[in-house]
Amino acid sequence: xxxxxxxxxxxxxxxxxxxxxxxxxxxxxxxxxxxxxxxxxxxxxxxxxxxxxxxxxxxxxxxxxxxxxxxxxxxxxxxxxxxxxxxxxxxxxxxxxxxxxxxxxxxxxxxxxxxxxxxxxxxxxxxxxxxxxxxxxxxxxxxxxxxxxxxxxxxxxxxxxxxxxxxxxxxxxxxxxxxxxxxxxxxxxxxxxxxxxxxxxxxxxxxxxxxxxxxxxxxxxxxxxxxxxxxxxxxxxxxxxxxxxxxxxxxxxxxxxxxxxxxxxxxxxxxxxxxxxxxxxxxxxxxxxxxxxxxxxx
Amino acid sequence: xxxxxxxxxxxxxxxxxxxxxxxxxxxxxxxxxxxxxxxxxxxxxxxxxxxxxxxxxxxxxxxxxxxxxxxxxxxxxxxxxxxxxxxxxxxxxxxxxxxxxxxxxxxxxxxxxxxxxxxxxxxxxxxxxxxxxxxxxxxxxxxxxxxxxxxxxxxxxxxxxxxxxxxxxxxxxxxxxxxxxxxxxxxxxxxxxxxxxxxxxxxxxxxxxxxxxxxxxxxxxxxxxxxxxxxxxxxxxxxxxxxxxxxxxxxxxxxxxxxxxxxxxxxxxxxxxxxxxxxxxxxxxxxxxxxxxxxxxxxxxxxxxxxxxxxxxxxxxxxxxxxxxxxxxxxxxxxxxxxxxxxxxxxxxxxxxxxxxxxxxxxxxxxxxxxxxxxxxxxxxxxxxxxxxxxxxx
Numbered sequence: 278x279x280x281x282x283x284x285x286x287x288x289x290x291x292x293x294x295x296x297x298x299x300x301x302x303x304x305x306x307x308x309x310x311x312x313x314x315x316x317x318x319x320x321x322x323x324x325x326x327x328x329x330x331x332x333x334x335x336x337x338x339x340x341x342x343x344x345x346x347x348x349x350x351x352x353x354x355x356x357x358x359x360x361x362x363x364x365x366x367x368x369x370x371x372x373x374x375x376x377x378x379x380x381x382x383x384x385x386x387x388x389x390x391x392x393x394x395x396x397x398x399x400x401x402x403x404x405x406x407x408x409x410x411x412x413x414x415x416x417x418x419x420x421x422x423x424x425x426x427x428x429x430x431x432x433x434x435x436x437x438x439x440x441x442x443x444x445x446x447x448x449x450x451x452x453x454x455x456x457x458x459x460x461x462x463x464x465x466x467x468x469x470x471x472x473x474x475x476x477x478x479x480x481x482x483x484x485x486x487x488x489x490x491x492x493x494x495x496x497x498x499x500x501x502x503x504x505x506x507x508x509x510x511x512x513x514x515x516x517x518x519x520x521x522x523x524x525x526x527x528x529x530x531x532x533x534x535x536x537x538x539x540x541x542x543x544x545x546x547x548x549x550x551x552x553x554x555x556x557x558x559x560x561x562x563x564x565x566x567x568x569x570x571x572x573x574x575x
Numbered sequence: 576x577x578x579x580x581x582x583x584x585x586x587x588x589x590x591x592x593x594x595x596x597x598x599x600x601x602x603x604x605x606x607x608x609x610x611x612x613x614x615x616x617x618x619x620x621x622x623x624x625x626x627x628x629x630x631x632x633x634x635x636x637x638x639x640x641x642x643x644x645x646x647x648x649x650x651x652x653x654x655x656x657x658x659x660x661x662x663x664x665x666x667x668x669x670x671x672x673x674x675x676x677x678x679x680x681x682x683x684x685x686x687x688x689x690x691x692x693x694x695x696x697x698x699x700x701x702x703x704x705x706x707x708x709x710x711x712x713x714x715x716x717x718x719x720x721x722x723x724x725x726x727x728x729x730x731x732x733x734x735x736x737x738x739x740x741x742x743x744x745x746x747x748x749x750x751x752x753x754x755x756x757x758x759x760x761x762x763x764x765x766x767x768x769x770x771x772x773x774x775x776x777x778x779x780x781x782x783x784x785x786x787x788x789x790x791x792x793x794x795x796x797x798x799x800x801x802x803x804x805x806x807x808x809x810x811x812x813x814x815x816x817x818x819x820x821x822x823x824x825x826x827x828x829x830x831x832x833x834x835x836x837x838x839x840x841x842x843x844x845x846x847x848x849x850x851x852x853x854x855x856x857x858x859x860x861x862x863x864x865x866x867x868x869x870x871x872x873x874x875x876x877x878x879x880x881x882x883x884x885x886x887x888x889x890x891x892x893x894x895x896x897x898x899x900x901x902x903x904x905x906x907x908x909x910x911x912x913x914x915x916x917x918x919x920x921x922x923x924x925x926x927x928x929x930x931x932x933x934x935x936x937x938x939x940x941x942x943x944x945x946x947x948x949x950x951x952x953x954x955x956x957x958x959x960x961x962x963x964x965x966x967x968x969x
Contacts, residue, residue: 323873386711414719416707419660423711428816429660431704446819453591454598454699454786455899461657462820472704475889521773525735529716529777533729533762538753538914543939544921552929552947555955561927561943562959565904568925569834569861 284440287341287467288398289332292389292405292421293325293360295353321356324406326363327473331404331436333364334479337489339438344396346370348377348388351510358504365497368397369504374512376524384527386420391516393425401467402438402445403427407475415472422470430463431472443467450474578745579687581778582618583680584610585671586695587709588627588639589702595635598786600642602695605724605789607643609693613726617746620681621692622646626670628663628807630656640800643792646680650805657818658701664708666807671713671779679803690715691779693748698783706783715777716765722788722895722914723751729764738770748780753914785895787918826898828890830864835904836923838866838893840916842909842930842949847876851886853953854908860960866893866900868916894919908949912937929953 297317321329335341343366347353350373357369372392380388393400403422408415422429436447444466451459481490500507513523521527550557584606588599606623613621622645627636629651636647648670654662670676671691678685690713696706698720710717727749732741750763765780830836837858843850858865865886872889893900894916905923909930910916917940920926928941931948938944945952 381716382707383711383714383716414707414717415703416710416717416719419704419707420711423664423708429704429708431660432700450700452700454589454596454697456591456594456596458824458826460822460824461818463659463816464819465816521775526768526773529714529765530718530763531733531736531766533731533749533764535759535761538758538760540936540939541914545926545940545942547928547938547941547944549933549938550943550945552931552945552952552955555959558945558952558955559959559963561945562956562963564943565925565927566960566963569904 287335287339287401287438287440288344289335289341289402289404290344290346290393290396290400291325291328291332291360291364291366292393292403292418293329293345293347293356294322294406294409295319295347295349295356296322296325296409319352319356321359322406322409324408324473324475325356325360326406327475327477328404328406329360329364329366330479331433331471331473331477332366332402333493334481335402335438336365336493337479337481337486339440341402342367342398344368344370344398344400346372346389346392346396348372348380348385348392354504354508354510357508358501361504361507362497362501365493365500366507369508370396371508371510372512372516373510376513376520379525379528380523381528381530382414382416382420383529384523384525385417386424387522387527388513388516388518389417389421390424391518392511393421395511395516401443401469403468403470405470405472407432407472418470418472422472425468425470427468427470428465429470429472430465432474433471434460434474434477436471438467445469445471447471450476579684580689580776581692582677582684582688583622583624583691584693584695585624585626585691585779586644587667587697587702587705588625588635589697589699590627590629590632590635593633593635595638596697596699596786597791598697598699598784600791601786601789602697602784603639603643604791605784606695607792609724609726613746620683622680624648624680624691626667628655628658628666636802638794640798640802641794641796643798644800646801646803648676648803648805650807652807654809654814655807657821658705659813659816659818660704660708661813661816662807662809663705664712665810665813666805667705667709668712669807670805671709673805676803676805679801689778692746694779694781696781696783698785702783706781710781713779715779715781716763718750718752718763718765718782720785721750721752721782722785723760724782725749725751731766733766735770735773736766736768738772742769748782750780750782758913785915787895787899826890828864830866830893830898830900830902833862833864834902835861835863835906836866836893836900836902836920837861837863837906837908838868838910838920839871839908840868840910841870841875842911844876844909845950848878848882850909850949851878851882853949856957857906857908857953860957861904861906863904863906865891866898866920867891868910868913869894869896872897907937907941908953910937911935912940
């Protein structure tokens with residue numbers, strides 16, 4: 278028996294988000310350059326997918342259980358299926374209610390908190406992506422963590438769990454603006470909330486890990502075909518979310534207006550060169566080479 | 576709520592290795608300008624308050640006063656040496672709600688004081704998360720990645736906030752946030768619910784601020800300000816989160832050691848693989864480092880693994896979400912000129928843009944605008960560079 282079978286299992290949750298697909302060819306813009314949301318298809322957000330892969334690492338390495346939750350419209354069940362296919366998730370949760378609509382990050386975090394607390398098991402680690410590609414605030418993860426009373430670890434690029442002491446050791450990549458980057462190693466007792474860094478890549482080093490990896494992947498295909506069997510859909514009342522703290526009513530912020538950013542004053546007077554005129558290009562090259570060589574002397 | 580419950584602007588300062596981050600000084604500068612105007616229009620005694628946490632901070636509080644703070648709340652404690660989210664969040668929240676501190680900042684406002692009016696954080700790795708958890712604790716609103724701030728009295732009719740009636744929200748902070756494309760500005764407000772059925776107060780009005788957008792004020796060594804010491808209370812449980820190790824890493828992408836930087840943006844999209852190869856050739860010819868715009872780091876194209884892992888990486892991003900550069904020569908290929916990118920390269924000595932669209936914003940930010948498709952233009956430039964270099968040799 279390996280250690281992972283003797284100890285209390287680790288229960289993980291992942292919160293994911295349905296997002297517009299920003300990859301080239303799939304994203305549709307309005308004539309004025311803004312995103313055409315109606316025409317752009319929706320997918321499991323790329324940062325959400327990385328968070329799912331981080332939970333899968335815990336499954337392969339520590340035999341962890343995985344529950345995946347999302348707040349969204351009924352169609353968001355498709356990303357739960359996608360996430361299950363990636364991670365062989367054991368439980369799927371969709372929090373869906375019209376009253377959730379229009380929520381800012383604080384009101385979204387309130388729903389996710391209530392949802393995670395309603396999961397079947399007491400969660401040891403929650404994973405979230407770094408930020409969503411559409412909202413881009415990166416606030417929902419830490420705010421959910423705070424409401425759950427969990428230690429928040431952001432920018433996590435690697436982590437290990439100690440099953441005996443029930444602690445996590447995580448590496449975080451912290452960019453200190455205009456100074457340097459720092460890789461920080463933190464140790465924390467469970468439970469923790471991990472916002473995973475975009476650069477995270479799980480590594481499966483041992484033979485037994487690779488065998489488990491394959492076993493779970495095979496099983497995931499079967500489970501995902503039958504994903505509705507694993508899915509629970511909850512409305513506000515079912516997760517006992519307080520209506521005062523969710524949706525528009527529970528959102529401190531509003532979007533007051535959206536406008537095009539006015540064009541600033543030109544800071545430089547550009548000389549316009551015709552790209553098909555070789556003579557003009559020759560002059561540009563002469564100028565830039567001269568500039569570079571005189572600068573070298575300086 | 577009554578008007579006097581909320582006072583002052585609290586600015587959460589970041590520092591590293593004994594030095595205040597530039598962005599923190601920029602935030603103080605903006606807070607100063609906003610409050611100078613605020614003091615004239617509304618109440619004259621509201622203050623710019625710097626919130627400073629750390630260990631052995633020596634001269635930092637004085638420097639903050641010289642840069643515009645009226646008061647510095649200073650929590651100097653070995654447990655605060657490095658930032659740990661939980662204890663920092665609790666300490667900042669305690670400070671924000673502390674009436675004794677408020678009494679030291681401005682006695683006249685102390686009796687009624689409940690919370691800060693406005694609160695500024697940095698939109699960086701640290702401040703984005705810290706602002707989120709602090710505002711979750713204070714249960715108020717937060718706008719992230721802001722690059723313009725205005726204080727105004729706003730008349731608003733809103734189904735939820737005002738119950739559909741027109742109401743005036745005085746001294747409201749308009750927080751402008753550029754969206755991911757860089758072309759749209761969203762104004763976010765944090766407003767109390769005055770609709771009787773869901774009445775609730777939301778203060779402070781808080782935001783995180785993008786580095787490099789606001790000016791610092793000229794430091795003045797004669798400026799007066801109060802330094803207020805604060806002793807935070809820690810929960811034993813929170814101190815179990817321990818920082819074991821901290822390694823400083825230098826980026827592998829060296830921009831400063833190159834006289835030329837060639838960067839590319841979404842304009843490579845027609846045939847990304849070949850176009851990025853072209854950019855690579857141009858860069859090789861000029862011994863240049865290669866940069867990208869932010870959208871490219873989100874890997875919007877399918878390209879070969881090599882191109883992807885070499886170029887489409889956050890480390891190469893130039894702009895407010897990445898690095899700030901100032902080479903002798905900057906060549907922008909297929910870059911539209913979103914303000915977030917411009918902020919990172921506008922200090923370059925010579926800027927050349929290659930772009931088929933003469934209406935692209937980059938045209939106003941460059942010295943030479945080569946109008947054309949990169950597929951056509953770059954090979955000619957490369958050929959010409961080779962020829963002219965050859966001429967110099969012979």
